[in-house]
Amino acid sequence: MSTRSWNDLRIEVIIGALLRTGVILAAVVVLIGAVVYLAHHGHEVANYSTFHGEPEALRSVTGIVQGALHMSGRAIIQLGLLLLIATPVARVAFSAVAFAIERDYLYVWITLFVLAVLLYSLLGSH
Amino acid sequence: MNTIEFSALIALGSLLAGFLGALTGLGGGVVVVPMLALLFHVDIRYAIGASLVSVIATSSGAAAAYVREGYSNIRIGMFLETATTVGAIAGAAIALHVSGNAIAIVFGLVLLYSAFLSSRNRVEHGEHMPATKLATTLRLNGTYPTDGGMQSYNVRGVPSGYGLMFGAGVLSGLLGIGSGAVKVLAMDQAMKIPFKVSTTTSNFMIGVTAAASAGLYLNRGYISPGIAMPVMLGVLAGSLIGARVLVKARVKVLRYVFAAVIVVLGFEMIFNGATGRL
Numbered sequence: 001m002s003t004r005s006w007n008d009l010r011i012e013v014i015i016g017a018l019l020r021t022g023v024i025l026a027a028v029v030v031l032i033g034a035v036v037y038l039a040h041h042g043h044e045v046a047n048y049s050t051f052h053g054e055p056e057a058l059r060s061v062t063g064i065v066q067g068a069l070h071m072s073g074r075a076i077i078q079l080g081l082l083l084l085i086a087t088p089v090a091r092v093a094f095s096a097v098a099f100a101i102e103r104d105y106l107y108v109w110i111t112l113f114v115l116a117v118l119l120y121s122l123l124g125s126h
Numbered sequence: 127m128n129t130i131e132f133s134a135l136i137a138l139g140s141l142l143a144g145f146l147g148a149l150t151g152l153g154g155g156v157v158v159v160p161m162l163a164l165l166f167h168v169d170i171r172y173a174i175g176a177s178l179v180s181v182i183a184t185s186s187g188a189a190a191a192y193v194r195e196g197y198s199n200i201r202i203g204m205f206l207e208t209a210t211t212v213g214a215i216a217g218a219a220i221a222l223h224v225s226g227n228a229i230a231i232v233f234g235l236v237l238l239y240s241a242f243l244s245s246r247n248r249v250e251h252g253e254h255m256p257a258t259k260l261a262t263t264l265r266l267n268g269t270y271p272t273d274g275g276m277q278s279y280n281v282r283g284v285p286s287g288y289g290l291m292f293g294a295g296v297l298s299g300l301l302g303i304g305s306g307a308v309k310v311l312a313m314d315q316a317m318k319i320p321f322k323v324s325t326t327t328s329n330f331m332i333g334v335t336a337a338a339s340a341g342l343y344l345n346r347g348y349i350s351p352g353i354a355m356p357v358m359l360g361v362l363a364g365s366l367i368g369a370r371v372l373v374k375a376r377v378k379v380l381r382y383v384f385a386a387v388i389v390v391l392g393f394e395m396i397f398n399g400a401t402g403r404l
Contacts, residue, residue, distance in 0.1 A: 009196060019186040019333075026183070027362060034355050038130055046132035046352065051169040051226075053347035060345070077351035078344075081179050081358070085340045087186050088333040095204060106265070111204055114334065117211040121218075122341030 011098040015091055022087030029080030037073025061123065089118045129352065136166060137356035144184060144364025149371070150384045151325075152244055154361045155181045155303040156237060160391040163230065163404055168353060170226040170233075170404050174302030175349035178340045180361035181304045185333035187362060188369065189326075198326040199268045202281065202319065206291045207331055210309075211338035213295020218339035221300050222346060230399030233301050237392030240307045241385040255318055260284045270323050279320050287317035299339035304332040 057063040058078050067075025096111040127135075139161050140154070147154030155177050162173035189198070221229060257267055261281040269276045290312035294305040306328055313324035343349050398404050 012196065012198070012200065015200075016189070019189055023183055023186045023362070027359065030355055030358060033351065034133070034359070037351065037355070038133065042130040043128050046127055046129045048166075048168045048172050048350065048353055051171050054350055055347070058351065059347050074351040077355045078349070081344070081349060081351070081354055084179060084182050084186075084358070085337050085344065088182060088337040091186075092204075092207075092334060095200065104265070107201060107204060110208060114204060114207045114211055117208075117215065118334070118338055118341065121211075121215055121338050122344075 026084035033076030133356040137360040140357045140360025141364040144361035145368040148365040148368025150381045175343045176354040176357040177302035179354045181336040183362045184365045189330045197322045198330045209291040210295035210335040213292040214299035214338040217296040217299025218342040227399040230395045230404045234392045234396030241388040282318040283316040287312045
């Protein structure tokens with residue numbers, strides 16, 4: 001029992017580091033995108049009172065990555081937000097591996113279910 | 127208003143929301159959507175998308191600090207996330223099909239309920255409860271550090287807690303909030319989990335729940351970089367500052383003030399939704 005709680009604690013420390021890194025990375029990318037975006041579009045009139053929906057290029061993972069490579073400020077911001085959304089997903093994926101190392105197969109399955117739901121939302125819900 | 131002014135004002139408002147949310151433990155997400163919709167006249171769907179993103183940022187940032195202290199229970203969290211993530215996708219799917227005004231009314235009711243919950247004093251369950259069969263099978267019972275060493279606890283009411291968690295997920299996906307109040311209610315009242323464990327585990331779960339609906343919102347074009355950027359950076363900075371001054375501040379008075387603000391925003395949202403102004 002004592003080895004299990006020691007393992008749990010170690011896993012929690014790694015998860016903590018993973019979450020912190022993900023959030024910092026996402027915030028830095030969003031900040032870079034903000035500078036590029038405001039440098040180009042800062043003096044345009046802001047109006048979000050009617051809903052248009054974002055263009056296709058800012059909705060999908062591939063579109064966002066392509067836009068960011070072309071230094072589009074909006075796409076770089078979306079890339080940062082994508083990294084942020086991916087952070088809890090990475091945490092869940094890591095937990096699945098950790099439960100497998102602990103041979104807790106019930107929780108491997110529970111975790112894989114959560115991971116599948118997250119991946120469906122991010123990639124499969126078009 | 128040009129984009130620089132617009133971004134700066136939203137970032138400032140979000141900073142304040144994140145700061146007060148962290149200080150009072152009520153979360154900044156609940157006031158971000160009303161602020162954007164009522165003050166900045168942002169379409170509620172864009173507001174919800176931006177709020178979801180900020181919820182992931184604060185939850186993950188705070189969870190990083192909590193997990194080290196050993197209070198959160200990763201098995202309880204993961205098991206209940208099967209309910210909250212499915213609920214969140216259901217909530218996001220509902221949001222795509224109902225009007226902004228209907229969402230505003232539900233939002234207002236949830237705000238009033240959150241304020242009501244925060245005004246009540248929570249009482250820690252005194253004696254040790256016997257373990258239930260389901261909780262034992264699912265290995266949910268655990269231990270947490272106290273002043274007098276490691277304290278063990280048993281989990282009760284798994285089915286009712288699981289049902290409440292599904293509801294928390296639906297609200298999170300529908301309204302773009304963390305639903306921390308409902309999550310803590312499920313773990314605290316239904317499952318009789320100690321405060322420290324339920325609060326930290328709830329925070330831990332909020333990020334995963336929000337990520338489940340954020341993916342759907344992104345795919346549908348509801349996450350706008352121009353709004354999500356100042357909201358995310360503002361709320362994140364505010365909550366980090368809030369967590370630092372938390373120890374020194376007189377939180378009790380502030381909690382009442384913040385709860386009062388939430389009540390006013392709740393009535394505003396219901397009124398504007400009912401009269402079709404959003």
